[in-house]
Amino acid sequence: MxxxxxxxxxxxxxxxxxxxxxxxxxxxxxxxxxxxxxxxxxxxxxxxxxxxxxxxxNESARQLRAGRSRTIGYVMLDATNPFFTDVAQGMEHVAEDRDLSLFLCNSDNRASREAAHLGHLQEQRVQGILVTPVDPDSPTLADLAGRGTPLVIVDRTRPGAAFCTVSVDDVLGGRLAVDHLVDRGHRRIAFVGGPDSLGQVRERLEGARQAWREAGLPEADLVVVPTTALSVAEGRAAGERLAGLPARRRPTAVFCANDLVALGLLQQATSAGVRVPDDLAIVGFDDIDFAAAAAVPLTSVRQPRAELGSTAARLLLAEADDPAHVHEQVVFEPELVARRSTLG
Amino acid sequence: MxxxxxxxxxxxxxxxxxxxxxxxxxxxxxxxxxxxxxxxxxxxxxxxxxxxxxxxxNESARQLRAGRSRTIGYVMLDATNPFFTDVAQGMEHVAEDRDLSLFLCNSDNRASREAAHLGHLQEQRVQGILVTPVDPDSPTLADLAGRGTPLVIVDRTRPGAAFCTVSVDDVLGGRLAVDHLVDRGHRRIAFVGGPDSLGQVRERLEGARQAWREAGLPEADLVVVPTTALSVAEGRAAGERLAGLPARRRPTAVFCANDLVALGLLQQATSAGVRVPDDLAIVGFDDIDFAAAAAVPLTSVRQPRAELGSTAARLLLAEADDPAHVHEQVVFEPELVARRSTLG
DNA sequence: CCATCGAATTGAAACCTTTCAATCGATGAC
DNA sequence: GTCATCGATTGAAAGGTTTCAATTCGATGG
The missing domain is CATH 1.10.260 (434 Repressor (Amino-terminal Domain))
Structure with missing residues (x-):
């Protein structure tokens, strides 16, 4: 027994x-x-x-005595988006090395859930909190950091902030995508994504516009098709709206704010008989594994997903171990991965 | 201030x-x-x-006093598989309703990671543990339950076990998939999946064989193509092996052990010029969102993912609240969702 | 004016682990 | 035979919250 x-x-x-x-x-x-x-x-x-x-x-008693736990937390924006699970994977490796547990929470794009999770993590006296926030300017985050909880923002940057940030240059990413499309000869394109409360969306669009302008192309030929979320379903819906445009205004290429949207759009297009890339080229963003695996492999802007996570986790622990820690703003460069969806 | x-x-x-x-x-x-x-x-x-x-x-102190925490944990088999994140989503809703936190852990298919996570969760005195185990027969799980920690096995069944289980009838799922293919006139098919240390794989194959046999078709015409994991990459590799078969042995349809494998296979087939479903029909399993969103929408065996999770979480909490709780084995019935990958 | 009652508040104990100064016992040096 | 030393072990305190029996105080009824 x-x-x-x-x-x-x-x-x-x-x-x-x-x-x-x-x-x-x-x-x-x-x-x-x-x-x-x-x-x-x-x-x-x-x-x-x-x-x-x-x-x-009994870990509670141990923590009580020690004053802090052997845990760090990550509040992610959307647990069903493989991009974020890959980021989390990177964090997990760092945590595992240091024999810490990683507490994963999903805010599901809702500020209220995010706040609840942040509260719980504080109550658990975690060593630090990683977060991809709904709104990086929210005072809640500044409060948290001000209260002394080590905090790292993931996938957003906030120059001069009271915490570390690890992000990817989304503006550059947008430029890469559009430069590529312009190179391939496209002269009428669409940007699909939203809501623009998401900084990721705003900046990718901003980059797209810069590249478009610098190529000397008319503003009106970059159509913006907003979505209410960055999901496959929204991508499909956007595809339908796109198909509804009068032929002369219909773009020959689309830049999607992320791969989920791009995959939805791709599906809608294909099932509507639109050939990709001949009739419509598509560029996504994130380069999740499903992008390469799509039946028409997707050109995408790659972010170093796991590295984003591991770097964030390392910065967090550095801050947790050293009170005199100086905050850093790490920005990675994205990279265009060209595949069949734009190459024909 | x-x-x-x-x-x-x-x-x-x-x-x-x-x-x-x-x-x-x-x-x-x-x-x-x-x-x-x-x-x-x-x-x-x-x-x-x-x-x-x-x-x-200070939650540690509160827990210390209370004897248990306000947390439940889920140790998942593969956090990068959307099926499991959807299951987790279902659990999350139940947890949210009861104002509990859900601690997500990823065993990444490794028994050692699983054991480490289970240990940590116990140390945290979680109210209970949900787990999709690497091996449901492992004595570790029986020990845990024997020690008094409420435990629910998710996506596996274990008749007569000392804990609740919530699963989907994988044998039936396999039958549904193959019945469908037989109905569509296929007389030479392949099963792609592995490793068969995974009960899911064994049972889906078992169901496939039953249906095949009952249709009066020769055993030899159901080819098994093993994979080392249920991933997109393995699906692609399997596709290549399949393409290498002599034409007379090459199947006209494939049943994949899950959607990730099916998507990989689909991609490989399409890029090799094989038309789906005309040259090759494909059935997946799980019906993750990406299945419907594939450029050739994937026929798949749907599991009630979120319901699986929410039911498991409810059973867990029932057990945690009532020591006299009687263990239940809930089995859901899967359902075939036919889409273009088999319908032409 | 006293007894009684109820609401509001208090103080101490308990939960379990870790830490650290103090103690114990044995060994080796002189 | 005594003393110092060193390793092993001990006992008590601390950490923050919750609970519960005990207390206080004001008010009500007689």
């Missing part, structure tokens, strides 16, 4: 272990935390007692 | 609040937990003190 449940229902504590092993409570703690200070004999005795009792360390 | 940081660096405790509000520590606790027992006057005074001090409740 490997795990005799004691009648009390309560799980065994160090005290119970000490009693059973016939040592003091401090010794049990030593076995747990500084085994080298305990004689081999006592150690095995204590370890046996632990096994017999099915002892599991 | 909304959050004056006290010189100590330590964050404010109930004691500090009590001192500042000129009340006892018990009263502060009452304001927090039973506000109706406190006079309006005192209450506002205490609330003001909390705001001034930027008081944040």
């Amino acid at each position: 490997p795990h005799p449940r004691d009648g009390s229902g309560r799980s065994a504590s160090v005290k119970d272990v000490a009693l059973r092993a016939g040592v003091s409570l401090g010794t049990v703690s030593n076995v747990l935390n500084r085994p080298e200070r305990v004689s081999a004999d006592t150690r095995t005795r204590v370890e046996k007692a632990m096994a017999d009792l099915g002892f599991v360390r | 909304p959050h004056p940081r006290d010189g100590s660096g330590r964050s404010a405790s109930v004691k500090d609040v009590a001192l500042r509000a000129g009340v006892s520590l018990g009263t502060v606790s009452n304001v927090l937990n039973r506000p109706e027992r406190v006079s309006a006057d005192t209450r506002t005074r205490v609330e003001k003190a909390m705001a001034d001090l930027g008081f944040v409740r």
